[in-house]
Amino acid sequence: MITLYNTLSRKKEEFKPIEPNAVKFYMCGPTVYDFFHVGNARSFVMSDMIRRYLAYRGFDVTFAMNLTDVEDKIIRRANEENQSAKEIADRYADAFFEDAEKLKIRPADSNPRPTEHMDEIVAMIERLVENGYAYEVGGNVFYDVAKFEGYGKLSGKKLDELEAGSRVEVNKEKRNPLDFALWKKAKPGEPKWRSPWSEGRPGWHIECSAMSCARLGETFDVHAGGSDLIFPHHENEIAQSEGANGKPFVNYWLHFGFLNIDDEKMSKSLGNFFTARDVLDNYSAASLRFFFAQTHYRSPLNFSSDGLEAARAGLEKLRVLAEKLKRAKPRAGKDDFDVETHYARFNEACDDDFNFPKGFAVLFDFARDVNRRLAQGEPSETLVEKAGTFLREIAEGVFGVVDFSEDAAADPTLETELIEFLIELRAEAKREKNYALADRIRDGLAERGVRIEDGKSGVTYRKTDA
RNA sequence: GGCGGCGUACCCAAGUGGCUAAGGGAAAGGUCUGCAAAACCUUCAUGCAUCGGUUCGAAUCCGAUCGCCGCCUCCA
Structure with a gap:
């Protein structure tokens, strides 16, 4: 039984996908206006490992990760560099795929982009207007948060407290300061698409509702992202999707802890970040992935060269073992090597809310067990075969920290x-x-x-x- | 101010009521080696921020105190 911590209920729950053996999984991807940093990389890598683990456990996983290619930050960057928004978005989308590949992140089943889903986005906003959850003012469309009964259920916030605490927002068009834009009328020179309200572009939150629905259905199993997306992004997605479809949106919400630097969140706005590609110049993808996976996905993780160095050193044991197994010249026959116990311990560890740190502990115990046997002399065929399969399935298949095929x-x-x-x-x-x-x-x-x-x-x- | 989280060895980190508190790094000794490296063996928290409490039993539950962080605003 797999359990996972659901942000919606704030507790661990048994994982039961809608279809018994299939998982529909949506991950909030990047806005393509710059290279992504190692903090972003942590989320992408952890979602990749969770996806791989679910596949290893026998689920048929459909994994969708959006690339936001219409957004204010892209427009700003385009203006700064005297390029079109499309040029900026294309350039950093390409960079995203390059970096993701270097990080050994498996390609998603789909990477939907708002520019390719404008019809669905507009249609969903129309439904929200029809259902009374949205209103138009001068070509802009806003979500009326007061109309959605469940607003705040994900983030645990109450509407009146939010209002009391909210900074004064200068936008007289909104009925409520917390209302958010579904459609923004274009200013001169901005990218624009046709809609019933104005020529303009979608707000940030609506794309994920529309595209996840298009790719995975009105109700799907898992939605993941960084903890900073809980509010308002994911809260707003729920309001949009459930307001438009009248059905529950997502069954399990997973959120990743932050990557910190000197115990402070790494973020673009704070300026304390390293891009993933810069880090990958000095450390391998495997080291970085192991560094991430050694800490539970929900906990904060402090980024440091010491930590990366320790990860690099620790990984050697597994890489060397893989080499030994690849080149072993086994004798015919069997021995009492019990790989099943290692599988059982590993599965038990990771079934519990993807406890990959514990999973790695099992992997290292396994490595010691195998190394001890290898040190005793000629290994048996069964040992080499079983241990090789285990390492290939777990270290390479689930974690992506060893490259077995590379020979x-x-x-x-x-x-x-x-x-x-x-x-x-x-x-x-x-x-x-x-x-x-x-x-x-x-x-x-x-x-x-x-x-x-x-x-x-x-x-x-x-x-x-x- | 509201809400949430964290504090476990020299460093990182799992463990959330009950065997001797995982695992990785670093360090020390040993086996092997021409010397190394790797591997293997051994050592490395009578104690889990502090102080109380509940319990037959707590790192784990409750309370208080101290320290740190996040969300509430774009952000993975």
Whole structure:
């Protein structure tokens, strides 16, 4: 049984998707006006791991992640750089896919964009107007929050308290300061689309309601995003979708904790951020993913080079084990290796609200178990096969921190041939007790990112990870 | 002001009523090695911010205190 913490109920619930073996999963993606930062990356990676875990547990997951390509920040950026909004959006959408691929985030089943769903967006606003949840003023359309009974149910806020606490907003068109824009009339030079009210563009919140509905249905299973989206974004999505469709919107809401720097939230507005691509220049995707997964997805996580360094070092154990298993020359036969217990412990850990830190603990216990057996001599065929499958399914398949398919030995290139040649030379030097030369070869390769290791059954090498 | 969360070893971090408080990093000793590296073995919190309380039993529940953070405004 999988349980997960549902922001809507504020407690762990048993996970029961609408269709027993299928999960419809929507993740709030980026607004494409800049490169995304490592804080964004944390959410994207964690949603990726959750999606992978659900698939590993046998669910047929349909994963949709929007790219917001119409928004004020894009327009502002376009004006700053003297480009069209479309050019900006296209450029950073491309950058998003590049970075996501580098982070080993599996491509979504769909990446809907508002510019491609204008008809659905306009239609949903029309339904909200018809149903009495929205009103038009001078070409703008606003959601009338007072009309929606459940407003505040996700964020735990009460309408009157919100009003009391809200900053004074200078917009006389709104009936209530908390009303939010569904449709914005275009100012001269702004991108615009046709609608019954004016030529303009959708407000930020409506796209997720319209597009999730288009891709996953009026009611779907999981909706995820960063904690800062709980209010107002997700609260507003509920008001829109349920106001328009008259049905429950989402059954389970998942929210990711923030990535902090010096215990403060990393954010663009605070300026204390690193872009994911900059971090990926110095650390591998695997290190970053492990760094993220070591902390529960709902907890805050402090970003630091020490932490990344520790993650990098810790991952070595798994990567080395993967190499050993790949190159093992097993003897025929069986042994008493009990991989089932490892699976059971792993599943039990992660079924509990995606407790990946605990899942990793199981993975390291597994690694110790296997390493201990490998150290005893020739491993059996069953050990190599079962352990390899486990590592491939968990470390590569669920977590994406080990690359099993990457096999340098199977694809000789000039580079690997040269490395192997140098290893031969070193072996020769060692036989002649010319250790100075042997060490020089080893050190020279190490400087270039290739580490040589003398094992019992011969010399192995591997490329050191960032 | 309203609402929510957090404080576990040198660092990161799981554990939310009951075996000896996971796991990773760092550190120390050992096996192996020409020397290393990796791997393996061993050591590393009588204690979980502080003080009270409930209980046969609490890091875990309750109360108070101290410290930190987030949302309420664009933000993953």
